[in-house]
Amino acid sequence: MAANSYLVETTTTGGVRPRERREFWSEHVTSYHCELDYRYRQSTDFTGGTIRQCSDTYQIVQFWSDEITYARTPGLVRRHPDEDYRFLLPLKGGLVVRQDGNQAELLPGAGSLITLDAPFELLHGSDTRAFIMTIPADEVNGPLNRTSSLAAGLDMSKGLGRVAADMMRGLFEERDTLSAPQFDAVCARLVELLCMLVVGDDRPDVPGHLAEVEAMVRRYVRRHAADPELNGASMARELGWSLRQVQLALHHAGTTPRELIREERLRLVRERLLHPGYRHMTITELAYASGFSSASALSTAFRRRFGMSPREFRREAAGEPAERRRALTG
Structure with a gap:
């Protein structure tokens, strides 16, 4: 497909001769997923159909067919790897998923x-x-900090699960009116909700997901505070999260990416002003070395935070007499 493309297509076995339908279905499903084993209940005829909408990044397929079992054997996994995840949401009837020794029976209102x-x-x-x-894969592995398979049933009938399920239905119902950027934007939000749902973050008494994100972000900002290019988008990209997830986690903690970065840079400047090894550096040099765009930007932020300028703080820390400081500052 061309860059930034968006495709909607409907495919059924209706126009295929009955004796060729099973082979047709196998080739059709493989073409937009990966190599699978197909175990058909019927020995001859088979009916099925798909409505597929996809961009360069995401794909959603609504499917229906006669009874069938799809399988990924160890051999197929070795020969035809596919790291991407699939989210299953039954609308009618039921699905049975078996993976890693677990079995999940999914009925409408549940997902996996x-x-x-x-x-x-x-x-x-x-x-x-x-x-x-x-x-x-990276949109699941990063936020969930995992590279292993999942087969757990998710409650899509209430709370965050229902919101996510409604978003998927809305994407399908509006499939012919969406552009590629619109489809991708909604899919990205949907994936964020699913990741939050997997770790139970839809329950206010279990803030594990946001707490994990916040801790990772704080560690990252502390290590990279001196980088003048550091911002919310860059840290989210490096950590494998979305900017929205970073913003939500910090909002939950009462701050923002901009405020956290400024606070860590001020902490860094304060430590350097106290350290004898940095006494040779001017305030301007300290500002640039600590991620600030200028000495005036540092001075304004530092005075607002600590009630004095960096120069005044350095003199006070050095034990300079108050009379001498007043004489020098006029």
Whole structure:
């Protein structure tokens, strides 16, 4: 597909001769997922269909068919790796997902996040209709701090789960009116909600996900505070989160990326003003070496935070007599 493209297509077995439908279906599903084993219940005829919408980044498919089992065997995983995740959301009937020795039976109102980079089985009956969404691996591995498979059922009937499910239905219903940037923007928000749901962050008494993000962000900012290019977007990119997730986590802690970066830079300047090894540096040099754009920007922020200028703080820290400081400052 061309760059920044968006595609909507409908495919069914209706125009295929009955004896060729199973082969057609296998090739069709493989073409937009990966190599799978297909175990058909019927020995001859088979019916099924898909409505697929996709961009260069995300893909959502609504599918329905006769009874079938899809499988990724260890051999297929080795020969045809696929690191991306899939989110399953049944709309009618049910799905059974088996992976890592776990089994999840999904009915409408439940969902599951899995990877095709580990052996699994997915089976359903002829009355099933469901969504399957393809999500880039780094959008799950980073936020969830994992590279392993998932097969847990997620409650999509209330709270954050219902919001996410409604977003997916909305994407499908508006599929013919969306542009590629619009589709990607909503999908990105949907993935954030799913990651929060996986770690239970939809419950106000379990802020584990946001707390984890906040801790990682604070460590990163402390290590890179002196970088003049540091901002919310750059730290989110380096940590593998979205900017929105970083903002949410810091908002939960009562701050913002800009405020946190400024506070860490002020802390760094304060420590250097106290350290004998930095006495040879001017205030201007300290400002640039600590990530500030100018000495005036540092002085303004420092006075607001500590009630005095960096120069006054240095003199006080050095034990300079108050009379001498007043004479020098006029």
